[in-house]
Amino acid sequence: MIRAENIFKSFGDNHVLKGIDFTFETGKTNLIIGKSGAGKTVLLKILVGLMNPSEGHVWYHDRDLTQMSKEETRELRMDVGMLFQGNALFDSMTVEENIRFPLDMFTNRKLKEKVERVNYCLEEVSLGGINKKFPSEISGGMQKRVGIARAIVLEPKYLFCDEPNSGLDPKTAIKIDELISEITKQHNITTVINTHDMNSVMEIGEKICLLDAGKLAWEGGKEEVMNTTNKTLEDFIFASPFLQRLRARALGSD
Template identity: 65%
Template sequence: MYFNLGSRLYNSTTLTMITVENIHKSFGDNQVLKGISAEFKPGTTSLIIGGSGSGKTTLLKCMVGLHEPTEGIVSYNDRNFTAMSFDERIAIRKEIGMLFQSSALFDSMTVEENIMFPLNMFTEQAKKEKLERVNFVLERVNLAGKNKLYPSELSGGMMKRVGIARAIAMNPKYLFCDEPNSGLDPKTSILIDELIQEITEEYDITTIIVTHDMNSVMGIGEYILFLHQGQKWWEGSKEEITSTNNQELNDFVFATKLMETLLKK
C-alpha cells in the first residue's frame, strides 16, 4: 500500500528502522561503548540521553559510520551497514540527514549554497528545481529569504535551522541530531525540538537525537535510551522516565533544581 507524505511516496512495508546490536567501541584502552543494543522505529523521535562521557555521541557516530564499532552491527532496514564498504555505504548515506552540534555549515558558502550542495552533488536537477527545493526547505524551517546570508551572519538558532534544512534537502529517511539544543536559549531550544518533531512526523523519518537537555526529553522523547558508563542503563518513554526506580537515571533526570521542583509539585 502506498501513501503520500510530503514530497515522497512511501510503501508501508518499507518503512525504515535502525537497529544496533551489541555495539562495542574502544579508543585504545578506553572502552567507551560496552555492548549496546537498541531499535529505533520509523516516524518516531528517539532520544539517546546520558551524562557527559557516557558514550552517546560515540554511539551516534558509530551508527552513521563516522566511527567504526570495535564489535557489533548497525543495520538500516535489515541492511548491515557495518559490513559495507565505502562505496556500498553511499546509497544509505544519501538517505541520512544529520544536524551537528556545531551545525557544521560550510562557512565559505551562503545558506543557499549550503543547502544546494548535496543536491548539486547527487542530483541532475535543473538549477530552477534545486532552487525551488532550497526555498521550500528554508520556508519549512522558517528562514524564507535568508538565501544569500553566510553562516557567520546567522545566530546560533538560525544556524541550527539551516542545518536542519540542509539535512532534509535530500528527503532523508533517517535524521540524526547531535545535541541540537546546545548553546541555545530555552525558547529557541523548544522551537528547534518542535521543528524536528514536526518534520519527523510529517515525513515519517526515523529520527535519533543525542541530548542531555531534559526539556527535550520531556517535550519530544517518544523512545528514550539512557546510557551510563557506556552501557544501556534504561529504555522507555517520557511518561515512564519520571516514575522509574533506576538510581542513575533519577540522578540524571532530577539533577536540576527545576526538575526537582516540578516533581515535588
Template identity: 65%
Template sequence: MIEVIDIQKSFGDNHVLKGITAEFEPGVTNLIIGGSGSGKTTLLKCMVGLHQPNEGRVLYDDRNFTEMNMEERIPIRQEIGMLFQNSALFDSMTVEQNLMFPLDMFTNKKRGEKKDRASEVLERVDLAGKNKLYPSELSGGMKKRVGIARAIVMNPKYLFCDEPNSGLDPRTSLLIDELIQEITEEYKITTIIVTHDMNSVMGIGEKILFLHKGEKWWEGSNQEITKTDNQELNDFVFASPLMEKLLR
C-alpha cells in the first residue's frame, strides 16, 4: 500500500498541491484524474521522488520515502515499475535489450536468466517472439505493451502509469486498460494511473481520486462517480457530449 499524507508542493508562488491525503491499495487499479493544472502529474512525481514535497509524507508500506536520502531510497525504487506516457523505449535497442536494461542496472542475474525473464514478460503481454524487433518496427499499441513488460520485468510491488492511453485509438486503449488491470490483480501490485481518459475511468476505475485546483475534491469508484452531486466532478465527467449521452 502507498499512503500520501498532507502532501503540499509549491513552485515559487504557485501552490500546486494543497494538502493531499489518500491511500492506494494493492491489487486495485487506483486512478488519479483531474483537469489540466489540477496537480495530478505533480502528485505522481512527488510519490516517485522526482519532486520533493514542501510538506507531508509518502509512505510505501509504512516506509517513509519522503525522509529518505537518495541512497536509502534505492531499495524502494527497485520495487517501482514505471509506464511512461510515450513508452520511453530506447530506439537503438531491441525489444529484448529494452526489457533487459533494468535487469542489467539493478540485478546480478546471468545473461541467460535475463533473456528468459524478458521472454517471459513479453509472453505475458502477448508479444511472444518479438524479442529482436526495434521500437521503430512496432505499432503504438505494441510499444505500450513493451513499456508495460519493461515496467513489470523486475516484479514490482508498485506500478505507476502516466497517461497510458495517450495517442492510442479507442480499441487499443481498451486492450491496454484491460492488460494493466489483469496484471494488477494477478500480481497484487499497487497500481496508480494518472489519466484524463473517461473510458479508462469508467472501465477500470476501481478507486478514483479526483483533484481540483490542487485539492482532493472527491474519491470513490466508477460505480459511484456518475451518482455524485459534486459539481466540479460532474463538469469534468460530462465535458464530452458523447460521455454525457452515454451516462445520463
C-alpha cells in the first residue's frame, strides 16, 4: 500500500502540486492521469523518492519515505522497480547485462543462478532468447518489456511505470498494459502507472487518480469513468468527438 498525504510541491513561485491525497492498494493497478503539465511526473518522482515534496508525506505501508535517511531510502528501494518513459536501458550493456545489473549489484548469487533469473524474467515478458542483443538492436516495444523485466528482477513489492505506452503503436501499447496488469496480479505488487493513454485507463485502471492543475480532480475505478459527471474527467477522457460519440453509443446501448 502506498499513501500520499497532503503533498505540496513548488519550484519557486510555480506551485506544481497543491495538496494531493490518495491511497494505492496492494495488488492493484493504480493510474495517475492528467493533461501535460498537470504534475504527474513530479508526483511520481516524489512517490519514488527522486524528489522531495515541499510539504506532505509518502507512506509505504507504515514507513514514511519523506522522513527516511538515505540508507533507509536505499533499503526501501530494493523493494521498488521502475519502468522509465525512455526505458533507461544502459546502451553499452546487452539485454542480459541490463536485467542482471540489479542482481550483480545487490545479490551474491552465482552467475548461473543470475542468468536463470534473467531468463525467467525475459520469459515473463515474452522475450526469451534475446539475451545477447543490445538495446539499440531491438524495437521500442521490446525495450519497454526489457525495462519491465529489469524492474521485476529483484521481485519488487512496488512497481512504478512512467508513461509505459509512449511512442508505441496501439496494439503494442495494449500488450504492455496487459503485461503490467498480469505481473501486478501474479506477484501481488502495488503498481503505479503514470499515463495519459485512454486505453490504459479503460483496460487496466483499477484505481485512477486524475490530476488537474496540481490538484486531485477525481478518483475512482475504470467502471465509474463511463458514467462520470465530473466535468474535468469528461473533458480529459472524452476529449475527441470520436470518443464522445462512442461514449454516447455505449451509454445509449446500456
